[in-house]
Amino acid sequence: MNKPLGTGSVETKVLSGNYAAAYGAKLAQVEVVSFYPITPATSMLEKVAEFVFKKELNAHVIMAEGEHSAMSLMVGAAMAGARCFSGSAGQGIAYMHEPLQAAGRGRYPMVLVNCSRGLYHGSNNEHPEHDDSMTVRDSGWVQLFCESSQEVLDTVIMGYKIAETISLPVMPIQEGFYMSHAYEPVHLPHPEAVAYYLPKEPRRIHVDPSKPAKFGSWDVSSFRLKYELHQITAAAVQVAKDANAEFKELFGRSWEVVEPYKCDDADVIFMAVGTLAKSCRVLVDQERARGRKAGFLKVKLFSPFPAREIAAALTGCRKVAIIQRGFSYGHGGHLAIETKAALFDAGVRVPIFEFVSGLGGTDIPMSIYQEIADYTYGHDCPEEKVIWKGVPAN
Incomplete structure (x- = not known):
């Protein structure tokens, strides 16, 4: 694809962090959206569903019966080569933890936006805290904190660049309510420029009926796999820096590590x-x-x-x-x-x-x-x- 002429902003909208994430998913042309509603992430996923309903985005939207199922569906779709998107927060992150670990350790590229909030501590807390994000720290996910709606949108787009370059899942993090529901001006990049920026190579397909394979079976050789995951995850620092450098060249904004x-x-x-x-x-x-x-x-x-x-x-x-x-x-x-x-x-x-x-x-x-x-x-x-x-x- 030739470098697009229109690399600047198409328009400026006043968006919440949640809506900015949804626009980022739309611009990335995601193919599968799997989620379960949870405060304060729900409006983000409702907005993506609205894009699909209005035929502004060609994607499969699946509202699962819970966060565990939502992440399991994401893993399955990523294994089949789909570009996947989801969002959650707090107890939702905790509930999906088993398949969330599988996504990181299996190296399935996807983006999940965490509207970070406090975990259960004798009572429910829906307000901003980083506890839920920290439970994911050691699972093979790339985690990127955001401080503005603009940064959320840009990080979702960069997230797919990183995820599909190195084959790891990416979690942009915005604080619940402080970011998810705060409205700020956001410059939307040109869709052609986003398409040019994101990887063009076919995504890795793990599930192919013509090539039978087994997943999740008993394995006594995971030591080697974990060593390799460490090497690949460590390399994500440079991949993130490279993704930002290219983003800055195309769009004029920079989000350094x-x-x-x-x-x-x-x-x-x-x-x-x-x-x-x-x-x-x-x-x-x-x-x-x-x-x-x-x-x-x-x-x-x-x-x-x-x-x-x-x-x-x-x-x-x-x-x-x-x-x-x-x-x-x-x-x-x-x-x-x-x-x-x-x-x-x-x-x-x-x-x-x-x-x-x-x-x-x-x-x-x-x-x-x-x-x-x-x-x-x-x-x-x-x-x-x-x-x-x-x-x-x-």
């Missing part, structure tokens, strides 16, 4: 994922106005973790402050755990201040960010391994 903001001369660098990035940039600007050399490092690609890129970005600063909306109980925040390991392996020795806030969708006002900054600047090293901020009173 890590994105530094005013880090060149920073003595303290804040880190976060998702919508926390917006507040962190405001914090950095405020700190700069106070005469403090602050910077911010946004982490977009979480799994596989871009350890070398993060170590390079943090080399030279005096302190690192990590703000997290997810937590491994009894241990620490997931972003801090990964960052500490990355810096240790790279021989970078710098105090890491680990903050946890906003669990269960609790708001994080700018006053909390300011407390985090003042604490970090006011201490040579953290007094506790994990510092909790904004915990509501009983």
Whole structure:
């Protein structure tokens, strides 16, 4: 296919994160959509079904009887070579966990958007938290955090580029309600440009009646397969970087695996994922106005973790402050755990201040960010391994 002339935006719409994901699936010309409704992801999947009903998208839409079945259908369709799309959140991610593991370990390319929300904790919580996403971290899925509706749309499109290039499933992550239901201007790329950008080669077909094979049988040789999956998953860091470079060339927007903001001369660098990035940039600007050399490092690609890129970005600063909306109980925040390991392996020795806030969708006002900054600047090293901020009173 020749490079299209119209690589700019066709139009600009005001879309929620959910609708942006649906438009991304439409532009990618997905062929199978399998899902089960769950808050706050339902409107995304309803929008895709609307596209099919209006004959704007030629796809099979299947509303399964539950998330386990929805992901099982996705695995089967991907095995047959279809371009698949789905979305879920929280308990839905938990319920589909068995076939979700099969998708990652079987290397079946697909895209599932997670409207990240808190998992069951004595009561249901439909508000933003990263617990559900973190349960998928070690399953072979490529995970990409988003902070805006535009980034959601672009990441769905890039997700298929990554998935079909390296044959791995991809999970774009947007925070429930904060992103899924927040409306922002979104520039829609030209459909021909998207078709040019996405892979042209026929997708790998695992199920072929002319070539009988067995799947899911008892296997004592999975050690080798897991070794190979590790090698392939690690290579996804470079695949994601290449996919972004090509996306930037075609569409003029860039979503780096890590994105530094005013880090060149920073003595303290804040880190976060998702919508926390917006507040962190405001914090950095405020700190700069106070005469403090602050910077911010946004982490977009979480799994596989871009350890070398993060170590390079943090080399030279005096302190690192990590703000997290997810937590491994009894241990620490997931972003801090990964960052500490990355810096240790790279021989970078710098105090890491680990903050946890906003669990269960609790708001994080700018006053909390300011407390985090003042604490970090006011201490040579953290007094506790994990510092909790904004915990509501009983």
